Amino acid sequence: MENDNRLLEMHGIVKTFPGVRALQNVDFFLNRGEIHALMGENGAGKSTLIKVLTGVYPKDGGTILLDGKAVAIHSPSDAQKLGISTVYQEITLCPNLTVAENMYIGRGKGSLTKWAKMNADANKILRKLDIPAVANMQLGNCSIAVQQMVAIARAVDMDAKVLILDEPTSSLDEQEVEKLFGLMRDLKALGVGIIFVTHFLDQVYEVCDKITVLRDGQLVGEYEIKDLPRVKLVAKMLGKEMDDLSDIKGESGTYEGDDTDLPVYEAQQLQSNAGIKPFDFYIRKGEVNGFTGLLGSGRSECVRTIFGADRVLPGKKNVNGKLVKIKDQIKMNGKRVKIKNPRSAMKNGIAYLPEDRKIDGIVGDLSVRDNIILALQVMKGFFKPFTKAQAYAFADEYIKKLNIKTASADTPVKSLSGGNQQKVILARWLLMNPQYLILDEPTRGIDVGTKVDIQKLVLELASGGMSITFISSETDEMLRTCSRLIVMRDRKVVGELSGDDLTQSMIMSTIAGGE
Amino acid sequence: MKEKKLKGGIFNRVSDTNLLFFITVVIFFLMYIGAVVFRGGGFSKPQTLFDILNSNAGLIIVALGLSVVMITGGIDISVGGVVGLVTMCCAVYLDKTPGGGNVYVSMLIAVGIGLAFGLVQGFLVAYCDIQPFIVTLAGMFFARGMTTIVHTKPFNVENSAFQKLKNTRIEIPGLGWYTKKGIYFPAYIEIGVVVALALVVILFIVLRYTKLGRAFYAVGGNKQSALMLGINVKRTKFLSHVICGVLAGIAGYVYFLNVGSGSVSHATGMEMNAIASAIIGGTMLTGGVGNIVGTLFGVLSLCTIQKIVASAGLGEAWWTGITIAAMLCLFLLIQSVVIRLKKRTLKV
Numbered sequence: 001m002e003n004d005n006r007l008l009e010m011h012g013i014v015k016t017f018p019g020v021r022a023l024q025n026v027d028f029f030l031n032r033g034e035i036h037a038l039m040g041e042n043g044a045g046k047s048t049l050i051k052v053l054t055g056v057y058p059k060d061g062g063t064i065l066l067d068g069k070a071v072a073i074h075s076p077s078d079a080q081k082l083g084i085s086t087v088y089q090e091i092t093l094c095p096n097l098t099v100a101e102n103m104y105i106g107r108g109k110g111s112l113t114k115w116a117k118m119n120a121d122a123n124k125i126l127r128k129l130d131i132p133a134v135a136n137m138q139l140g141n142c143s144i145a146v147q148q149m150v151a152i153a154r155a156v157d158m159d160a161k162v163l164i165l166d167e168p169t170s171s172l173d174e175q176e177v178e179k180l181f182g183l184m185r186d187l188k189a190l191g192v193g194i195i196f197v198t199h200f201l202d203q204v205y206e207v208c209d210k211i212t213v214l215r216d217g218q219l220v221g222e223y224e225i226k227d228l229p230r231v232k233l234v235a236k237m238l239g240k241e242m243d244d245l246s247d248i249k250g251e252s253g254t255y256e257g258d259d260t261d262l263p264v265y266e267a268q269q270l271q272s273n274a275g276i277k278p279f280d281f282y283i284r285k286g287e288v289n290g291f292t293g294l295l296g297s298g299r300s301e302c303v304r305t306i307f308g309a310d311r312v313l314p315g316k317k318n319v320n321g322k323l324v325k326i327k328d329q330i331k332m333n334g335k336r337v338k339i340k341n342p343r344s345a346m347k348n349g350i351a352y353l354p355e356d357r358k359i360d361g362i363v364g365d366l367s368v369r370d371n372i373i374l375a376l377q378v379m380k381g382f383f384k385p386f387t388k389a390q391a392y393a394f395a396d397e398y399i400k401k402l403n404i405k406t407a408s409a410d411t412p413v414k415s416l417s418g419g420n421q422q423k424v425i426l427a428r429w430l431l432m433n434p435q436y437l438i439l440d441e442p443t444r445g446i447d448v449g450t451k452v453d454i455q456k457l458v459l460e461l462a463s464g465g466m467s468i469t470f471i472s473s474e475t476d477e478m479l480r481t482c483s484r485l486i487v488m489r490d491r492k493v494v495g496e497l498s499g500d501d502l503t504q505s506m507i508m509s510t511i512a513g514g515e
Numbered sequence: 516m517k518e519k520k521l522k523g524g525i526f527n528r529v530s531d532t533n534l535l536f537f538i539t540v541v542i543f544f545l546m547y548i549g550a551v552v553f554r555g556g557g558f559s560k561p562q563t564l565f566d567i568l569n570s571n572a573g574l575i576i577v578a579l580g581l582s583v584v585m586i587t588g589g590i591d592i593s594v595g596g597v598v599g600l601v602t603m604c605c606a607v608y609l610d611k612t613p614g615g616g617n618v619y620v621s622m623l624i625a626v627g628i629g630l631a632f633g634l635v636q637g638f639l640v641a642y643c644d645i646q647p648f649i650v651t652l653a654g655m656f657f658a659r660g661m662t663t664i665v666h667t668k669p670f671n672v673e674n675s676a677f678q679k680l681k682n683t684r685i686e687i688p689g690l691g692w693y694t695k696k697g698i699y700f701p702a703y704i705e706i707g708v709v710v711a712l713a714l715v716v717i718l719f720i721v722l723r724y725t726k727l728g729r730a731f732y733a734v735g736g737n738k739q740s741a742l743m744l745g746i747n748v749k750r751t752k753f754l755s756h757v758i759c760g761v762l763a764g765i766a767g768y769v770y771f772l773n774v775g776s777g778s779v780s781h782a783t784g785m786e787m788n789a790i791a792s793a794i795i796g797g798t799m800l801t802g803g804v805g806n807i808v809g810t811l812f813g814v815l816s817l818c819t820i821q822k823i824v825a826s827a828g829l830g831e832a833w834w835t836g837i838t839i840a841a842m843l844c845l846f847l848l849i850q851s852v853v854i855r856l857k858k859r860t861l862k863v
Contacts, residue, residue, distance in 0.1 A: 056743070077745035092743035096531060096736035096803035097729070105733055106745030111726050138530035 014061035040214035041447035095140030269315030293488035351429035364414030398427035419446035535797030572707030573770030580762030588802025595786035596658030601767025606777025629764015637756030707769035735802030
């Protein structure tokens with residue numbers, strides 16, 4: 001053995017899905033006590049590589065060596081037994097079981113569940129990691145962030161040799177991320193090899209030692225972190241020199257609207273049953289605005305209310321000391337409209353791209369084509385189906401326009417990568433030709449390249465006269481695309497920023513609330 | 516201290532399973548007390564409850580097995596057919612074989628038939644990945660068809676050893692009653708009830724304290740996650756059907772002990788009663804939520820309401836059907852309202 005420190009070796013891994021070569025001859029090496037970032041665009045093969053390593057997918061070729069010995073991994077439980085533990089991007093725990101069970105199920109010897117010991121052990125770990133949950137609580141009763149922390153606690157507690165963290169930070173707040181990083185450093189000191197997958201470049205440069213970059217299912221290379229500055233990393237991931245992101249706003253030109261125009265959408269004292277404080281809102285033709293605020297500040301709830309996805313409560317205003325119901329609560333282009341549910345919103349030309357594409361967006365088993373024409377079909381009526389030729393024409397047009405990477409229009413959407421699924425949903429709503437488009441976290445969990453694509457598209461659409469509300473957790477992304485930002489804190493609109501106020505620091509101080 | 520950190524009250528701390536179980540038990544007792552108060556007489560005698568148990572021990576066992584499958588996220592509608600087939604086979608064996616059959620062998624036949632159904636259906640569902648509804652629908656037709664092939668005409672079983680077993684009564688001291696003439700009738704349960712209650716205890720322990728039991732819940736809660744957590748999902752599904760099959764076999768024998776005859780019409784519609792009982796008992800069709808003791812109370816609730824309807828002079832079958840329908844709706848409504856209330860208090 002040339003290197004005693006080598007923990008895991010993956011040689012020439014091949015994995016093919018129908019129509020896609022997901023991994024072609026990929027090598028990956030991990031040393032003891034190393035935090036190794038696995039980077040790449042969406043669809044580059046990171047998740048596939050990890051799922052091959054953890055036995056979720058059988059590999060089509062290549063060898064895996066652990067501690068210098070070849071191992072066969074056929075199922076996640078094989079991987080666990082070999083000391084490979086994983087925290088997946090999507091929470092893969094059972095919401096109907098207790099917190100403690102989720103930490104201990106599927107491992108350990110014997111066939112009995114010792115509740116008392118299990119709960120005690122679990123509570124110890126929960127306290128150590130400072131997770132606000134108790135062992136005997138049903139997991140489904142905890143918040144998403146806590147569930148994610150429980151998943152991490154489970155993986156950490158397994159005394160693994162290899163710990164895989166696949167986008168563990170997307171639902172965590174900064175403090176929790178810090179806690180996780182502390183934990184990772186502790187484990188590293190103990191000699192655990194950690195594979196870390198994330199889209200946040202900052203996080204990579206904060207904790208990692210090495211970076212392996214994948215692109216289109218192929219290995220680009222393995223680099224020491226100090227040898228690879230950010231710009232180069234992004235270039236490697238994209239396979240081209242980075243567009244100057246900060247300049248895209250200027251490129252596409254803005255729609256020259258008249259300020260005296262009536263707003264496309266205007267609402268007074270809008271509130272919903274999801275617990276949002278009443279807020280006023282308007283958007284002009286060709287404007288891109290955004291809601292910003294911390295996770296859970298009510299950004300999504302606001303747009304869900306606009307779209308009628310949550311129940312809209314009637315607004316009230318104070319007239320001479322009396323609360324009076326506002327008659328024309330919602331106006332579009334100056335005319336009073338009623339938006340009670342997504343269907344009436346769609347009829348009025350509002351389209352909404354939801355935050356969680358798995359729950360609200362795609363129909364995984366349907367083809368790309370069917371997913372694209374779905375909304376339009378609904379509006380047209382199910383008894384007047386499109387002809388096949390029409391459907392294909394629509395689908396092909398948007399697959400080309402948005403550069404959706406799919407084997408064909410007939411491929412089921414679930415076999416596409418996350419970023420491409422997102423584009424399919426976007427295509428669906430663009431096909432409706434809405435006058436007002438709401439994008440809720442359209443770039444979450446997708447790679448830099450697709451992000452830029454989507455941002456550019458947003459600005460392009462706006463310059464064509466579409467009004468767009470854009471929500472993103474990344475403020476620099478918002479700054480790049482939006483001309484007006486509505487700032488939220490604790491389910492309440494606390495400010496509005498535009499023009500010269502649109503800076504990172506102004507947003508921060510508005511969110512934080514004054515000085 | 517710890518509690519303070521968590522949002523919400525006791526409502527959020529209770530798991531869905533326990534919440535639904537609690538609702539079932541409360542409703543059952545309210546109903547029974549209501550029956551005692553308003554219908555008086557019969558219902559205040561403990562023997563009325565025991566009679567419900569005596570005549571429905573088979574249903575309890577079937578519902579137990581079905582609960583296991585439902586908790587795992589599946590369904591088994593062949594159980595009624597299996598009970599019918601077991602009853603017929605045992606009856607024919609005990610009555611029609613020359614010299615009369617052996618009671619113990621007949622028990623083996625019962626369990627064997629159930630096991631066979633469980634193995635085949637479990638294999639098809641778990642390893643061939645066919646929808647459990649379709650597989651067990653086929654199983655149901657097969658069992659009903661086989662029953663008719665084995666024998667068509669109804670007949671009573673005269674086998675003496677069997678009769679002795681059938682008429683065995685376990686008296687419960689202190690709960691008997693005196694007639695107006697002062698004759699003492701002891702309260703009693705039949706052997707089937709003992710078997711059923713023993714199985715309730717065993718299954719409760721299995722589901723609560725074994726890894727297999729928890730795997731049933733995990734798979735029912737989220738199949739994909741269960742796989743990722745290192746559970747052998749296929750084997751778990753397979754075993755849930757095997758358990759259900761074996762229990763259907765045992766239930767067939769217990770049912771047979773109660774009716775003591777062979778007939779093609781035995782146990783028709785029993786699978787539906789069992790599904791209804793499991794649901795009333797707080798098992799959710801979507802999987803992952805359910806409680807064995809709840810199922811017991813589910814059966815009791817179902818049978819009590821039937822008894823109440825009958826005692827109100829509405830003995831015809833359609834009235835029973837209509838009340839069961841109303842009751843199912845009521846339970847499902849309460850369940851969904853409570854679960855939704857719980858969700859609403861949480862996600863803020």
